[in-house]
Amino acid sequence: MTGLVIWLRRTTARTMFPAMVAVTLAVLFSRSGWAWDLGHAVSWASSSTLLLGPLSAGVAAFDTWRQRGRGLRSVERSALRGWQGTLTLAVAVWTYAALAWATAMALAISISTFRYEGSGLGTWWPVLIQAPAALLGATLLGAVIGSLVRGVGAAPLAVGAVYATTAMADIVLGTRSVLAVEGATMSLVGLRPRGDVLAVTLALDLALGAAFAASVVRREHGRSRKALVSACAASLAVLACATGLVTLDAREGHLEPSTAERVCVLGDVEVCGPPEGEAIYRVAQRSLAAGISQLETAGLELGQRTYDHASAASSRAGVLSVDTALLDRDGGLDAWDVASTLSTPLLCEEFFDADPPVELLEGQWNLASWMSDVLSGAGGVAADERSAAQKTLSALERCAPESVPQWAYTSAELREAE
Amino acid sequence: MSHPLLTLDGIHHGYGARDVLRDVSCEIGPGITALIGVNGAGKSTLLSIASGGVRPRQGAVAVGGHDLLHGRARRQGLGKVAFMPQDATFPPRMTAREIVEYVDWMRGAPRSGGRARALQALDRVRLADRAESRFGSLSGGMQRRVCLAQAIVSAPEVLVLDEPSTGLDPEQRHVMVQLIGTLAGAVVLSSHVMEDVADLADRVLVLDDGAITFDGDVAGLRALAPVPEADRAAEHGFLAVLSAQRSA
Amino acid sequence: MIAALAAHRWRVCALVCGLLSVVAYLARDDVIQLPFADDPVPARMLVAMVVVAASLTPLYATFPALATTFVREPSVRAARPAGVVVLAMIGFLPAVVGSPEAGRSALVDTSLFLSLLAAGILAAVVLGDHAWFVVTGASLTVLFLEALPGAPVAAALAGMGLAPPAVAVLVASAIYAARGPRTG
Helix, strand or coil, X not given: CXXXXXXXHHCHHHHHHHHHHHHHHHHHCCCCCHHHCXXXXXXXXXXXXXXXXXXXXXXHHHHHHHCCCHHHHHHHHCCCCHHHHHXXXXXXXXXXXXXXXXXXXXXXXXXXXXXXXXXXXXXXXXXXHHHHHHHHHHHHHHHHHHHHCCCCCHHHHHHHHHHHHHHHHHHHXXXXXXXXXXXXXXXXXXXXXXHHHHHHHHHHHHHHHHHHHHHHHHHHCCCCHHHHHHHHHHHHHHHHHHHHHHHCCHHHCCEEECCCCCEEXXXXXXXXECHHHHHHHHHHHHHHHHHHHHHHHCCCCCCCCEEECCCCCCCXXXXXXXXXXXXXXXXXXXXXXXXXXXXXXXXXXXXXXCCCCHHHHHHHHHHHHHHHHHHHCCCCCCHHHHHHHHHHHHHHHHCCHHHCCCCXXXXXXXXXXX | CCCCCEEEEEEEEEECCEEEEEEEEEEECCEEEEEECCCCCCHHHHHHHHCCCCCCCEEEEEECCEECCCHHHHHXXXXXEEEECCCCCCCCCCEHHHHHHHHHHHCCCCCCCXXXXXXHHHXXXXXXXXXXXXXXXXXXXXXXXXXXXXXXXXXXXXXXXXCCCCCCCHHHHHHHHXXXXXXXXXXXXXXXXXXXXXXXXXXXXXXXXXXXXXXXXXXXXXXXXXXXXXXXXXXXXXXXXXXHHHHC | CHHHHHHCCHHHHHHHHHHHHHHHHHCCCCEECCCCXXXXXXXXXXXXXXXXXXXXXXXXXXXXXXXXXXXXXXXHHHHHHHHHHHHHHHHHHHHCCCCCCCCXXXXXXXXXXHHHHHXXXXXXXXXXXXXXXXXXXXHHHHHHHHCCCCCHHHHXXXXXXXXXXXXXXXXXXXXXXXXXXXXX
16 A cells, blocks of 8 residues: 555656546547436546546556666565555556546536436446446556566557557457447437446456556566466456457447336427436427427428337337437527427338338438428428428328328528538 | 575576576575675676575575575565665655655555654664655765665565665765664675675675685685785785686 | 667667658558547548657657766757658658648648647657657547547648648757757
């Protein structure tokens, strides 16, 4: 413990800590919309490990090379706890990196909880373990490189090594969450992490960390047989976990649909979906109600009043489309999201066919473009356009591709771009 | 020797194809034992082996009866020995007290009281007033004294000092010699400075070409000199040992 | 002369930059899918970052305590950033010269390269051996931000052009020549 306290005071990571926090906050606020569901907030906040991991590795490599001179190393070789020397330093560096990550995480959870008005991380709590484990593995890799490369190149090499490890894991194993946590760039409502993939990935990070730790001890503390055995055992664990990830087909994704009971926000328009999206549905309900009113004023008759988010194919409701990043910007659903939602009054089974009917897809696109122009006041006032829109809507309400009229509508935005 | 504190038995060691130590054996008890030899004779290697920092290719090392090379006994042995390296490159940003406290903890001392023990050790080497100075800001002589303080802080039974007065000016060397003279237990030190050896050592070992070629006291070394009563007789005696070895 | 080159790691740096120049030329039109980017980024961008990190090594202090006592130090120190810039150019320029894709993308990547180089040289003056943190930290952050919708970094660099970062390299080099790297 004494060693850890001393290294916490003397590691370069202490000086770099403000920069680390700045990096995590830059990552957190580089995108918007994550605060609307806690899973997205936690996932996005953890994506800072993609930067923190390499930086932490670089600091560990730098300190291992620069701070731990020959004198200290030779003393540690004949000291009882000497084998802990570099590991203690690595843990000190990791502590600062983990604190930087925790700062962003705490902020993300606070902001999201305030908006989410809910409680509990639900199925996303494992990320709170996965991220620190990934950072520890990355830091220990840096310590290994610092003990092997005794020069100014140690730190940049360590940064590159962690980055390359994550990239290679993506190519070979199909997951980007090795020595890092891949963050979601879109809403995770209705999704949860695949427990099996998450568990194996976490085990892989821990096994990698153990292998690196044993390697550092063997390198720095004389040719310890215990360290060699530990390194071999950890390497076997790494191999087993990697095989596990391939077997689980992590390439297919690390998320799966959640099975939580759905909630509904009631009113003139009813919006339903997984419970973690309730804050979104309240906003969507108001926007959709206003949109329907505006479209009906423009002469369109809309029958559907229930919209589902992340719904099953058997649902008889319309499909809610929402971009949470735009939700942040406008305070309500973006006009395109309203149009896209109202133009999908039913989730037709035909959409899930290998070859979905082009008429339905094109009809839905034309209708959404027209609705978007009406809602934003950019056009759609011609009577023939309104008539075509009505017929298209009716066809979509009945999932009747043969009833979709021959109609091509170009939105005002596209017309301007052309 | 009845109860040696440090035992080296049949030590063989080398680097690559080069043999550095050949069948070195000795028993060392309380008092100051000086290990002298030319550069490259194997002194630093032998001291690293004696302190448990390097495992020899062959042979046995024991401290206070505990095998320093294998198993659980190694833990007990390591707790009884301390090493002062020749190269005093400690973390420059750590303070003198932090270095001593850190090494004390590394040597297995309990955390409680660590700060007090560190300050006490620094006081013994007359650096109490510089305890909170960063190591990098200390002079060479002070850095060597911090190096000595980290070795004595855990009150070891066996103290291994690799060229403790290297690079020190005459006054600093005098202080270092005085400090070493006050140490208890078995002290094994290497040195190129024959005056220090003559002042301090109860026993002298000459290491030449990987083997011990003289094992006696300072008087015995002087007796080998052409003029035993001369001022530098110990040095001349050492040279005579080397000369005899080479002509053999 | 050879000892002088070895002292500041010029030989290793030249070798690394030479190898990177081959990589830069071969990958000049390639794109790479990064772990956290939805869209692939030009390989040229990665080459720029690695070249800058590698080419800065001669700027680090080799004899911190002795350097101020060397008669030749002021003149050699002035030449050092020039040498670094030359090596960095050797490493990076094959990625943009002769590329059929030369245009906005090459301009943006060259602007990034020069900006990182200026930041790295200045970091060596201010932070000494810790300069690597600035270069790698900035590189990783740029890669991350570049993955955002609208590629804000590329947009900012395109708007800036080449002149400001080129001037920044000159200014940073002049500061290095005057002050040298931080020691300790």
